[in-house]
């Protein structure tokens with residue numbers, strides 16, 4: 597039985613391919629999104645309860661290989677899983693979609709991390725955050741004029757920063773829809789994590805079309821010495837070899 601650590605569009609695609617190939621697989625979601633789109637394989641939801649809970653799960657489900665297709669910025673689950681699998685001699689694959697690279701006409705500014713955004717974005721700017729709910733509380737250092745944060749589920753709590761608002765929306769978004777949203781809100785800056793992937797690229801193409809500046813937060817480094825794939829078909833091939 598393969599464990600697929602999920603929570604990304606690519607993980608859902610991979611789950612579909614595994615199901616079609618008849619490979620036994622259980623998908624795992626952290627439970628961050630309230631009502632995630634269903635996966636075409638058996639799915640469990642919620643944290644494992646730390647490293648001990650995770651190891652107990654591996655034993656109980658007789659997991660023979662792990663594909664970690666969590667988000668490139670989900671560093672804790674990746675670090676821990678890679679370490680535990682290495683210690684147990686359990687085959688582990690990190691699937692991580694290719695990073696975005698700027699094209700001609702893009703106005704990208706690289707930030708090392710969230711703290712570094714204040715170096716890049718001048719004061720009194722209108723800023724659109726596409727960095728996820730968890731990052732909004734860390735943006736207090738920005739001297740913004742206005743700030744929007746896009747979230748999948750409508751939060752029950754008020755927006756945590758002054759002069760700002762939630763924007764509720766569930767990906768994927770087309771470039772046309774992103775352009776229409778940006779044309780309406782008129783942000784000066786789009787802030788994104790360098791997550792990579794085809795579907796998330798639409799907001800970057802929309803920003804280029806509208807001449808918006810982009811603050812691109814660099815990826816945290818992946819654990820060293822792990823097996824990695826960037827293409828879903830390559831990950832499927834690995835799964836077939838380890839099923």
Ligand SMILES: NC(=O)c1ccc[n+]([C@@H]2O[C@H](COP(=O)([O-])OP(=O)(O)OC[C@H]3O[C@@H](n4cnc5c(N)ncnc54)[C@H](OP(=O)(O)O)[C@@H]3O)[C@@H](O)[C@H]2O)c1
Pocket residue numbers: 601602603604624625626628642643644645646647649650665666667669670671672673674727728789
């Ligand atoms: N970070 C992002 O920007 C981002 C963006 C989009 C989607 N996501 C998705 O959201 C989830 C949480 O992200 P994060 O950055 O909070 O993760 P994280 O900091 O790396 O992990 C925190 C804890 O969440 C639980 N967890 C994470 N992924 C899990 C999974 N697939 N199945 C079961 N438990 C999981 C684990 O809890 P226990 O210790 O209890 O096992 C883990 O210790 C990930 O699955 C990721 O793919 C993250």
